[in-house]
Amino acid sequence: MISVLLSEGEKIPSFELHDADGKLVKSSEFKGKKFVVYFYPRDFTPGCTVEADEFSKEYKKFQKIGVKIIGISTDSVVSHKKFVDKMSIPYLLLSDPESEVSKKFGVWGKKQFMGKEYMGIQRSTFLINEKGTIFKIYPSVKPKGHALEVLTELTN
DSSP, rough: OOOOOOOOTTTTOEEEETTTSSSSSEEEGGTSSSSEEEEOSSTTTTHHHHHHHHHTTTHHHHHHHOOOOEEEEESSSSHHHHHHHHHHHEEEEEEETTOHHHHHHHHHHEEEEEEEEEEEEEEEEEEEEEEBBEEEEOOSSSSSSSSHHHHHHHHH
């Protein structure tokens, strides 16, 4: 299945995924709140570690402006728990092991690394308003400086 990236102005698809503690988290829990959903390929890889660390460092600033942060990858709940503990991640990481939510958002697709093609998450970020509508999309994110880029967008 080829997934198509959602567009700004669209409502996000509903989803239910488990967090690093195994608790079921539903998208409906975020109604009435602004939030950031960032999709990343894998726990503990260099780019993903940079991205998670930068969102963690800016976390209090996101809290101050009332914005929740959610990171999603296809890694397991167990992997997320280790990543959260090692990196002291203060926000939600959700496990999408069957890539269902990644496909709904349109971030699941062909990737290439060292000449090999495979399916995986295209690093992307969605800014979502209180009504559950996407108001900004960052496709093909570069991890370094991205959290600050998102924070700047939200505070301007």
